[in-house]
Amino acid sequence: MAILDTHIRDFKMVDDADSGYETLYKAAVASAELSTVARGSANSVIDRLMQNRNDPTASDLTRRIQEAASQGDTDAIFRLTDELRDAKSAENERSAKLTKLAEEFSFMELLRAYPQDFKDLTYELGLLVLQKTQEGLATYKRPARARTGSEPKGTVYVISHNGQSIEAMKNVGAAKRPDGERPFFEFMGFEISSDGRMLDPATFTNINGEVVPANSKKAVIEDLLAGNPHWLERGFRIKVKDTPKE
Incomplete structure (x- = not known):
């Protein structure tokens, strides 16, 4: 807990324009005091949540355009480019709607609109932490004991x-x-x-x-x-x- 207490004190000094949690997390996860198991579990949760920020449709279309370009398939390039443009336009419209919702409702209110999805994500993250922690503990190397044999206390x-x-x-x-x-x-x-x-x-x-x-x-x-x-x-x-x- 000492490591978190230290970084929480530092967190109070973060600029008010920034929530500070990203700074707090990066400082904590980079600390030498943090165990490998804890670091791995935390990173797995961050990676899982960040997946939701990427648009899989746009990423897939971009990959397919690159493949078509490597094969010299001009027709496919033009067709896929049009699809990507439409996907980007639709994504921008959705983002505008979400921005408007965020102005009208708090994050917690929006979560209440999707109780089952929120519940599933919560338990998914809990299960992820359990699995990563268990995997880490199974492979964790415990510190080797110094080769002191049966030396009594007070050995010089x-x-x-x-x-x-x-x-x-x-x-x-x-x-x-x-x-x-x-x-x-x-x-x-x-x-x-x-x-x-x-x-x-x-x-x-x-x-x-x-x-x-x-x-x-x-x-x-x-x-x-x-x-x-x-x-x-x-x-x-x-x-x-x-x-x-x-």
Whole structure:
């Protein structure tokens, strides 16, 4: 819900001349916080509704004219062009009538004029969301667990890079401010803002291809343990710190 709350706040700043929902949708669907399953379901609904904005008759005639032109069939081109002109004229007349209706009635009032069609479309979209969500969940790759074996909580790791090393532990609970973990983040190649609140870069792509916030030591350590080339190719290595035997 955090992603939607953020974009709803942004939505309040949209120009009054625009309802803002298209802007709100595009911002939400492009966010790295949105799951692939949610994005696919939303796009399928948008695609289904946008189909109703196209005139299938005009599109079919245009396609047939192109085919006739490729075959050099002049008679068919002239005949189909006349049909397309008539179809466009009829479409313009219908559009004018619809515009007049829209001036006289609200959208909700017009929907009440077609109760069964509206009901069918509503359930069709509901079914579409169920199907796309189920398909997405069936193919969704769950994040791979870091290869930590049976390491106990509080395990200390040694991370090495370019002949230097640092000891680190996974953070527990909410992530601290970056300046509270300055040695770790600077060793991993991040820059910390002057106020100590932000990292640059603020995110990284983990081994599952997901863009995740970088301010979590746990996320960085587990990704390094999982063997993400993002770290390995830059020379980072990690191992569990050896404990002295009693």
